[in-house]
Amino acid sequence: MLINRLAEWGVDTVFGIPGDGINGIMEGLRRHADKVRFVLVHHEEAAAFMATAxxxxxxxxxxxxxxxGPGGIHLANGLYDAKLDHVPVLAIxxxxxxxxxxTAYQQEVNLDRLYEDVAEYNQVVMNPAQLPTLVDVxxxxxxxxxxxxxxxxxxxxxxxxAGKDPYQTVAPVRSPSTAPxxxxxxVRPRDADLRAAADVINDxxxxxxxxxxxxxxxxxxxxxxxxxxGAPIVKSLLGKMVVPxxxxxxxxxxGLLGTxxxxxxxxxxxxxxMVGTNFPYTKFLPQPGKVKVVQIDIEPARAGIRIPTEVPLVxxxxxxxxxxLPLLAQKGHDHLRTYQDKTRTWHEAMRALESGDRDPIAPQYLAQQLDLxxxxxxxxxxDSGTIATWAARHWHIRGNREFYLSxxxxxxxxxxxxxLAIQHAYPGRQVIAYVGDGGFAMLMAEFHTAMRYDLPIKVVINNNNSLGQILWEQMVLGYPEHGVRFGAPLPDYAGWARGCGGFGxxxxxxxxxxxxxxxxLAHPGPALLDVAVDPDEPPLPGKVSYEQAKKFAAAFLKGQPRKASIATTLFKDKIQQLKG
Structure with missing residues (x-):
């Protein structure tokens, strides 16, 4: 009944791992394999990420x-990803x-209580008669x-x-017989709100x-x-693919990954x-009171949550x-041209860092070559980390390109x-996982999943053999680095890919x-390229503050163990920018 109802909702794939706590559901999936495909993964966290993607x-x-028990606990991280990025996911x-x-039975965990914060709807099915309606709700x-x-x-x-009601409820719940x-x-704002918003913008x-x-x-x-x-457009990282x-x-x-x-x-x-964004990093937004704000958001509770807003448009x-648009007055483009010039200068500076002459490989060069x-x-x-900086600045949205991250x-x-999930949904598209070595190592077993399901993903590892983002955050705080470099022996990720039967x-x-x-990229199946990049390349903010620079210098004076190589890399960056 459960799997059949999911199929009626148009669900064609369920990501997960079997266990003795879901053997009945697995039998339902076996019986309805022609309607709903079960994709077996190596870790439940990956299943939740795949559902989110x-x-x-x-x-x-x-x-x-x-x-x-533990299986449900493992889902939590991926489910919070769905919650915080506002996408619909059903966890079973x-x-x-x-x-x-x-009775403290083996592996007894009150998963409904565990999920109280992450779930908008959270229910234990205690009566077979409930099931179709609860799926619908x-x-x-x-x-x-x-x-x-x-x-x-x-x-x-x-x-x-199926459908048994052992408790003889007074008012049995019934789902509609038609396809759900x-x-x-x-949702469109009221005319009065639109006019008020236009007045603020036009002024x-x-x-x-x-x-x-x-x-x-x-x-x-x-x-x-x-x-x-005559307005420049700034994009949040999640919104990178909204405009080319x-x-x-x-x-x-x-923000830190911005320009x-x-x-x-x-x-x-x-x-x-502001359009369709709940941008959380308020220190990068204008000072409250210095600007007038109009915010367009589908969720009324989010309007004005980041910065005082004159007119929220729900x-x-x-x-x-x-x-x-018809209510907006035509303005001149002097303001826009100023920032077009600044943006051209910025892109020239970024291109200067994309040099293939540097050894070790500059991560900017890897991102640029992948972009080309x-x-x-x-x-x-x-993934998250320094990899997101290089993607934000050197992976360009053009044509029908898309971009996804947590x-x-x-x-x-x-x-x-x-x-994996996106390649499964779009088998004809080129799908590239651009990841750091730290993030890849956490769920690397899923490359084997790609092989088993013939999902021709391409994995490019920006390998600095460290937790790069944390390293630089420690330095900006004025702390000498600690616990962020993995060191020898180096894992053979390419060997793992070949061991799975793929390209490595x-x-x-x-x-x-x-x-x-x-x-x-030309390989017909799953492929992995492990690229050793300069571990001392800093993911600097677009605009470095005096306070950041002062703490960065303090970290060197406190005994930064790689200050010579880091200083050399920074010097090379500046030389490349001057050349550009």
Whole structure:
């Protein structure tokens, strides 16, 4: 009954691992294998990441499955990724037989209590008669609230006769007999709010647009608004694919991974239009009171949460922009041209760092070569850490390219399982997992999953043999590095790929990189390229503050063990920029 109802909702894949707490559900999957495919992974965390990636990439609910106790616990990290990035995921877990609950039975964990924070809908199925309706409510809630729903099913309920109601409830719950469907509401702000927002924007002299992933599908309208207002467009990292990076309006990202022009813009404007973003790093936003803000968001509770907002517009980004555009006055482009010039200068500085003459390989060069070699419809998945900096600045959205990572949770390890799920959903697309060695090592067993299901993902490891982001964060805080470099012996990730039956190669010379990337991308099956990059290359912010520089220097004076090589790398960076 459970699996059949999922199929009626259009679910065609469940990611997970079997266990004795879900044997009844696994039998349901076996019986309905023609409707719902079970993708066996090596770790439940990967299953949750894959369900999250499926939801991010397709817009349809992702489903993951884990056994009772430790299996359900392992799902939590991936489920928080879904929660914080607002995508619909259904987690299904097992539970001990209802008759032994509360007796400290083996692996007894109250997963419904564990998931109280992460789940928008969270229910123990205690009666077979509940099941179809609870599936319906769970999925509708996940869609409506853009988050996680959780159903946990005791073993005895899993194998009970379908539809049985042993308790003779007074008002049995019945699902509709027709095929279930979720109808998303068409949300458009009130006319009075639109006019008030237009008045605020039209009164501004120096306007900017900050766009996030909530504006996906409205990129053309954003560019129309930018042209009308003479407003540069800044993108959150999650919103990187909303507008092409080569758009004449785009200044790049914002924050530690952003660009200098975007930071300077936030200090220069008097009006900000935020579209589909809940940008959390408030220190990079304008000072409260210095700008007037209009925010477009589908969720009323998020309006004004980051910065005081004159007019919140509650609505879908596309529908709201369509209604707002006719009310916006045409402005001159002097302000826009200023930041177009700054952005060109910034790109020249970035290109100067993408040099193939440096040995060890500069991570900027690896990212640039991957950007050049990949197709115009490639989908990149990325991990957290320094890898996200190189992707943000050197992987360019053009054509139909897409980009996915763990945004608000910023957890390590999702890059590989994200790629698997997206390749499964889009078998004809080029899917590249661009990951750090730290994140890859956490769930590297899933490369074997790619081989078993013939998912031709390409994995490119930016290998600095360290937890690079933490290293630099320690230094910026003025601390000497501690516990961030892995050291010898070095893992043979390429050997692991070959051991799984895929393509695997190690590269440590810049002259070998381009040909190796071409070979890996052309390989018909899963491929892995392990690239040794300069471990002393700093992921500097777009605009380094005096306080950051002072603490960075203090870390050297306190005994930074690699200060000579780091100083050399920084010197090389500056020389390359001057050459550029």
């Amino acid at each position: 499926h939801a991010k990439a397709t817009g349809k609910i992702g489903v993951c499955l884990a056994t009772s 877990t097992g539970m001990q037989e209802s008759g032994v609950l509360g 769970a999925i509708r809630t996940a869609y409506a609230r853009r988050g996680v729903a959780h159903l946990t099913v005791p073993n005895d309920i899993q194998v009970a006769p 469907v979720y109808l998303a509401p068409a 501004g002299n120096r306007v900017a647009i900050l766009a996030g992933i909530g504006a996906r599908g409205a990129g053309g309208l954003l560019e129309q608004a930018a042209d009308r207002l 990076d080569d758009s004449r309006y785009v200044t790049g990202g914002l 200098k022009p975007s930071e300077e813009l936030m200090d220069d404007i008097d009006t900000l239009l 609505g879908d980004a596309r529908a709201t922009l369509e209604a707002l 070699a990949a197709s115009d419809d490639a989908i990149m998945t990325c 945004g608000t949770l910023a957890t390590m390890a999702p890059g590989l399982p994200y790629a 190669a190690q590269i440590d010379k810049p002259g070998d990189l381009s040909a190796a990337l071409d070979e890996a």
